[in-house]
Amino acid sequence: MTNATRTKTALSELGEFGLIRRLTENIVLKNESTIKGVGDDCAVLDFKNKKIVVTTDLLTEGIHFNLMYVPLRHLGYKAVTVNLSDVYAMNATPKQITVSIAVSAKMSVEALDDLYSGIYLACERYNVDLVGGDTTSSLTGLTISVTAIGEADEEDLVYRNGAKNTDLLCVTGDLGGAYMGLQLLERENEVFKVNPQMTPQFAGYDYILERQLKPEARKDIPPLFKELGIRPTSMIDISDGLSSEILHLCTESEVGCRLYEDRLLYDNQTKKMADELNINPLVAALNGGEDYELLFTLPVTDHDKIRNHPDISVIGHITDKSEGVNLITAGVGQAIPLQAQGWNPLKN
Amino acid sequence: MTNATRTKTALSELGEFGLIRRLTENIVLKNESTIKGVGDDCAVLDFKNKKIVVTTDLLTEGIHFNLMYVPLRHLGYKAVTVNLSDVYAMNATPKQITVSIAVSAKMSVEALDDLYSGIYLACERYNVDLVGGDTTSSLTGLTISVTAIGEADEEDLVYRNGAKNTDLLCVTGDLGGAYMGLQLLERENEVFKVNPQMTPQFAGYDYILERQLKPEARKDIPPLFKELGIRPTSMIDISDGLSSEILHLCTESEVGCRLYEDRLLYDNQTKKMADELNINPLVAALNGGEDYELLFTLPVTDHDKIRNHPDISVIGHITDKSEGVNLITAGVGQAIPLQAQGWNPLKN
Numbered sequence: 001m002t003n004a005t006r007t008k009t010a011l012s013e014l015g016e017f018g019l020i021r022r023l024t025e026n027i028v029l030k031n032e033s034t035i036k037g038v039g040d041d042c043a044v045l046d047f048k049n050k051k052i053v054v055t056t057d058l059l060t061e062g063i064h065f066n067l068m069y070v071p072l073r074h075l076g077y078k079a080v081t082v083n084l085s086d087v088y089a090m091n092a093t094p095k096q097i098t099v100s101i102a103v104s105a106k107m108s109v110e111a112l113d114d115l116y117s118g119i120y121l122a123c124e125r126y127n128v129d130l131v132g133g134d135t136t137s138s139l140t141g142l143t144i145s146v147t148a149i150g151e152a153d154e155e156d157l158v159y160r161n162g163a164k165n166t167d168l169l170c171v172t173g174d175l176g177g178a179y180m181g182l183q184l185l186e187r188e189n190e191v192f193k194v195n196p197q198m199t200p201q202f203a204g205y206d207y208i209l210e211r212q213l214k215p216e217a218r219k220d221i222p223p224l225f226k227e228l229g230i231r232p233t234s235m236i237d238i239s240d241g242l243s244s245e246i247l248h249l250c251t252e253s254e255v256g257c258r259l260y261e262d263r264l265l266y267d268n269q270t271k272k273m274a275d276e277l278n279i280n281p282l283v284a285a286l287n288g289g290e291d292y293e294l295l296f297t298l299p300v301t302d303h304d305k306i307r308n309h310p311d312i313s314v315i316g317h318i319t320d321k322s323e324g325v326n327l328i329t330a331g332v333g334q335a336i337p338l339q340a341q342g343w344n345p346l347k348n
Numbered sequence: 349m350t351n352a353t354r355t356k357t358a359l360s361e362l363g364e365f366g367l368i369r370r371l372t373e374n375i376v377l378k379n380e381s382t383i384k385g386v387g388d389d390c391a392v393l394d395f396k397n398k399k400i401v402v403t404t405d406l407l408t409e410g411i412h413f414n415l416m417y418v419p420l421r422h423l424g425y426k427a428v429t430v431n432l433s434d435v436y437a438m439n440a441t442p443k444q445i446t447v448s449i450a451v452s453a454k455m456s457v458e459a460l461d462d463l464y465s466g467i468y469l470a471c472e473r474y475n476v477d478l479v480g481g482d483t484t485s486s487l488t489g490l491t492i493s494v495t496a497i498g499e500a501d502e503e504d505l506v507y508r509n510g511a512k513n514t515d516l517l518c519v520t521g522d523l524g525g526a527y528m529g530l531q532l533l534e535r536e537n538e539v540f541k542v543n544p545q546m547t548p549q550f551a552g553y554d555y556i557l558e559r560q561l562k563p564e565a566r567k568d569i570p571p572l573f574k575e576l577g578i579r580p581t582s583m584i585d586i587s588d589g590l591s592s593e594i595l596h597l598c599t600e601s602e603v604g605c606r607l608y609e610d611r612l613l614y615d616n617q618t619k620k621m622a623d624e625l626n627i628n629p630l631v632a633a634l635n636g637g638e639d640y641e642l643l644f645t646l647p648v649t650d651h652d653k654i655r656n657h658p659d660i661s662v663i664g665h666i667t668d669k670s671e672g673v674n675l676i677t678a679g680v681g682q683a684i685p686l687q688a689q690g691w692n693p694l695k696n
Contacts, residue, residue, distance in 0.1 A: 036507065039508075041403060041437035041585055042434055042435060042437070042438045043402045044399055044401055045401070046399050046400065047395065047400065051392055052392070052394065054497065055389060055390040055480060056495060057448070057482050058450050060450045060486045060487070061487070062487040063486060063487060086389040087389075092390065100404050100493055101406070102406050102411070102491060132404055133404060138408045138411060138489075138491070139408070139410040140487070140488040143406070143486070145448055145482075147402075148390075149402065154394075159388050160387075160388050160389070252387070252388075
């Protein structure tokens with residue numbers, strides 16, 4: 001990707017339709033619900049008697065990603081998985097995506113090939129069809145808009161608003177890794193800007209780098225729920241940080257919550273990088289965001305079904321609304337009201 | 349809207365969730381197929397046994413619109429209607445949209461209110477529900493991404509690929525108006541840049557200005573087809589110019605076509621502005637784009653059903669593929685191969 005001798009073709013050589021053809025000609029549709037994909041005024045879908053879920057995200061250069069250190073292939077992959085994460089957060093299965101891009105005319109066709117290779121890799125791994133989109137130019141940076149469509153049986157759908165007093169608050173995986181990966185990338189980028197001869201110091205941090213650059217969505221979790229015979233009472237994915245997501249669940253469900261600091265799980269690389277940069281990993285988990293894990297609540301009677309499951313941690317429990325939403329600190333057990341200090345794209 | 353004393357609230361005062369609340373709190377869902385709108389990880393839809401159509405567009409400042417002369421309210425309206433036009437072009441009925449925006453932090457909350465007032469006006473008029481989206485910032489201009497979702501019975505769907513030899517080539521409404529409206533707006537904008545004291549000369553051009561700034565989608569046409577007892581063999585909406593769309597239909601259907609110059613319909617304002625600017629209205633129709641009329645083909649046996657209908661013109665007929673796609677000029681009747689010279693967003 002950084003091979004300087006690689007051919008670079010100007011977008012204007014292909015034009016819009018030539019570019020669309022190049023980027024979409026190898027699509028093989030995988031899902032029965034996809035009747036017609038790219039190539040007409042609309043895609044045509046058929047979900048029979050299933051419910052349909054729809055989600056969309058818009059990523060802009062300089063706000064959501066820095067092309068100085070984000071490879072386009074990873075960016076394409078991530079643009080898809082962050083949307084699929086929202087579909088899994090409904091306990092649904094993603095089936096189709098549309099992808100629209102606005103690109104600077106200076107971008108090469110080969111750069112877009114890289115971006116789409118990541119998009120298609122995600123489509124392959126998550127078994128979704130790319131069924132449409134729009135390809136246009138921008139006067140400045142790259143913008144990517146992805147819409148994901150999924151299906152679920154009505155009885156499987158999980159909303160944000162079903163958490164009940166005494167429910168367990170659970171989370172998949174470990175937290176804070178994506179944020180620490182970002183800190184590492186930004187540190188090395190600063191070093192590079194000062195001295196381009198310096199080799200970036202990434203050794204031993206592959207996991208947190210991947211959490212940031214090429215996150216996966218938890219497609220394993222909806223089938224795991226079936227396998228364990230559980231159905232969350234509420235669920236949300238962690239894109240803006242644990243604090244913000246817990247507050248969403250509690251607001252929508254009109255409940256309070258106790259989150260226990262000592263129940264939060266960090267990967268060793270997250271802890272090591274946090275140490276190196278003198279950041280409390282708790283801050284990364286609460287406010288860092290982009291972990292794309294699933295946060296959900298379960299009736300306390302389901303505790304035995306998930307106890308000691310390696311993919312699920314119980315990190316707190318739901319309370320009456322009047323008790324508020326609190327972090328219970330490790331050791332002293334002080335209750336501190338949680339505040340949404342997650343990433344705010346409108347505050348630059 | 350140009351009242352300088354109007355309050356301007358910084359976006360950062362509201363933050364992302366505050367802004368989303370402000371922009372979406374008055375939504376009243378209108379469609380039975382909308383189970384859950386804004387406010388969860390995904391919207392939830394239910395189309396029962398209908399087929400679903402999906403389309404999406406991405407509009408970027410400086411490429412698709414110039415905020416020097418495009419009012420935000422109109423821009424919001426147009427961002428919706430251009431997507432609905434794609435749904436009608438499938439002979440389907442739009443039901444839901446998602447709207448994502450990336451805005452410069454310098455933009456005021458009130459400016460976004462204007463944008464969304466246009467979006468909601470379109471939702472109202474076309475009976476669609478806004479069910480989701482994303483609100484984020486951009487380092488530069490405004491970007492708007494709209495996805496529209498619609499429904500149709502399988503037997504009503506019309507694709508681009510069904511045109512048959514001898515079919516009539518038909519179009520709704522008149523052509524070239526949006527392009528001439530754009531020329532007028534750009535001319536007056538140039539005048540304004542030289543001398544801000546000059547009053548823009550828009551009198552008598554309300555129709556072509558509206559065609560450009562606030563186009564409607566032809567929601568009347570699918571029910572009209574039912575009423576007339578016809579079903580097009582192929583259909584597409586005219587967004588890039590008649591040439592480009594005819595070539596799409598013919599390529600997808602593997603047919604040729606004869607388009608008759610003297611059958612094309614222009615509004616008087618289109619003709620007058622074309623005269624004033626010394627542009628052939630044919631060029632505006634073929635290559636101007638943004639008319640958002642519907643281009644379709646019908647079996648010749650349906651001719652009596654549409655003859656003299658004020659909303660439909662027969663502008664040519666389908667031929668064998670070997671005859672190519674030709675414009676038959678008025679008067680001499682010369683056949684000139686059509687070329688797609690429509691708007692190419694990747695050629696700046």
